[in-house]
Amino acid sequence: MTKRIADPIQMEVFSNRVLAIAEDMGSILIRSSFSTNIKERRDCSTAIIDSSGRLIAQAEHIPIHLGAMMGAVETILKRYRLEDLAPGDAFICNDPYLAGGSHLPDISIITPVHIGGRVRFFAGNIAHHADVGGRNPGSTSGTSRTIFEEGIRLPVIRIARGGTIDEDLIELIASNTRDPEERRLDLRTQIGTNVRAGAMLTQLCDRMGWDAVAQAIEDVLLYTSQRLKNRIAALPDGDFRFERAMDDDGFPGPQVPIVCTARIRGDTLTFDFAGSGPEARGAINLPDSALKASVYYCVKAVLDPGLMPNQGAIDPIRIEAPTGSIVNPRPPAAVAARAVTSNRLCGAVFGALFQALPIERAMASSNDSTSASSVSGWHPRRKTTYVYPESMGGGIGAFQDRDGMDAVHVHTVNSTNLPVEALELEYPLLLDEYCFVPDSGGAGRHRGGLGMARQIRILNDGTTLSVRSDAHIVAAPGVFGGLPSSVTRIVRNPGTDREEVLHSKASGLSVGAGETVRVETLGGGGFGPPSERPLELLAADLRQEKVSLAAAKRDYGAEMVAAALALPTP
DSSP, X not given: OOOOOSOHHHHHHHHHHHHHHHHHHHHHHHHHOOSHHHHTTOOEEEEEEETTSOEEEEOSSOTTHHHHHXXXXXXXXXXXXXXXXXTTOEEEEOOTTTSOOSOTTEEEEEEEEEETTEEEEEEEEEEEOSOOOSSSTTSOOTTOSBGGGSSOOOOSEEEEETTEEOHHHHHHHHHTSSOHHHHHHHHHHHHHHHHHHHHHHHXXXXXXXXXXXXXXXXXXXXXXXXXXXHHHHTSOOEEEEEEEEESOSSSSSSOEEEEEEEEEETTEEEEEOTTOOBOOSSSOOOOHHHHHHHHHHHHHHHHOTTSOSSGGGTTTEEEEOOTTBTTBOOTTBOOTTHHHHHHHHHHHHHHHHHTTSOGGGOBOOOOOOOEEEEEEEEETTTTEEEEEEEEEOBOOOXXXXXXXXXXXXXXXXXXXXXXXXXXXXXXXXXXXXXEEETTOSOOSSBOOOOEEEEEEEEOSSSEEEEEEOOOSSSOOOOBXXXXXXXXXXXXXXXXXXXXXXOOTTOOSEEEOTTOEEEEEOOOOOXXXXXXXXXXXXXHHHHHTTSSOHHHHHHHXXXXXXXXXXXXXXX
């Protein structure tokens, strides 16, 4: 017999209230943090999880963080009985193998919330810390060979007992990083954010009564699960396979395939990653929590963007990944650059799912990558070592009815870029240029979105640079006759006699005062034959310098370009 929702109105009121609490947590965390990576770039997430480990609500921040917070709660529940958790306790963790984490810079704080003397919820937040130690500043080197090179490893540990913070533990963690003051202040903010969440959840339960809250939880999870099952059941049964590839495994060498087969049977959906490449030598391995979060995001984005982010959106999905592969590594495989692989995997999942959808809902591949850099050196004003992390998006793939968006993050990375004013105020660096990359989107009836360029000038000697990126070899493919995008380039001292094109995972480079580093990311793939592009759109591309005259003649033909240029200027 099909279960029924007991009280739809109460369910809707509750779901919006609890989501508002998760969003408010994120706002508190961002506004109160010290480091630019959290307060400016918003590289953090918040969630509410119930006492059995089911996700109740997640704020719309960084999709890849979802799995890590759920993994942390799962680890806590395996290690402790609920009655052993006291009011005012809080737990810290970050390790992918010991605590369900994503990578070491992403530190989770999980706080049990007591209602009526019993643990009813866990308030969770996760923040990407600019540095947690390890071989290279930024703790995200793509060339790490084991997790032991990547920073301090934190299993689940109580960081607060009965409302009292463990100062010794905070000092131990902070002292193992390159900017202890940032770590101390940001960790305190994370702990305080959950305290505020607990107060808000208590107020909600006092207002509704626990019995009503418990029923609303079951109702909203049932509704979400059935809604997703309906979306899956509307798809044709079958196996749909798509393959993307990484440039290499962190070190120069052959490409590494990421293979996804979406298996649809009735209202169940299985993702099988058999055929994906072996465990990487470098740090691009994708741990379990990041794999799950990536897949959950893809299903929501493709099948039902309005689906509430809770356990009901997870339960109908099955994931199979070969042990010892790049998408299911064994400890102590390095994982610091896992976001690069996560985004490429999302491209494979999107490609598989779009095969089961009508053509009007399909799209070309997006940049499916994230180009990140870490710049570190001595901060003259603060008298300490600074670490400046930055990640960059690129172009989105074109759609059946429109061009792809320019210069945005895609998939599981959703942070913002650090504004130039904040960059130059906080660090001894200058931003020389920040712009679109012409000709980077794949040509087609609709053009792929453009990539972006960001060029940083170093002001002090003794500065260290590390980058982690991909798609320097493998472009974003087009669909239905659309052309592929450009590829990413990272160049040291561009336009000078010292110009050097860097490998995508160059790490620990020493750069001096006056040197520059330029990152140019790839665009998205095109949709449909270039010969079918409306002349007015091609003319606009040329007028806005999104496409150069030479590239337009190459991809669209000289006659079509001439016709576009002959159109009257609007």
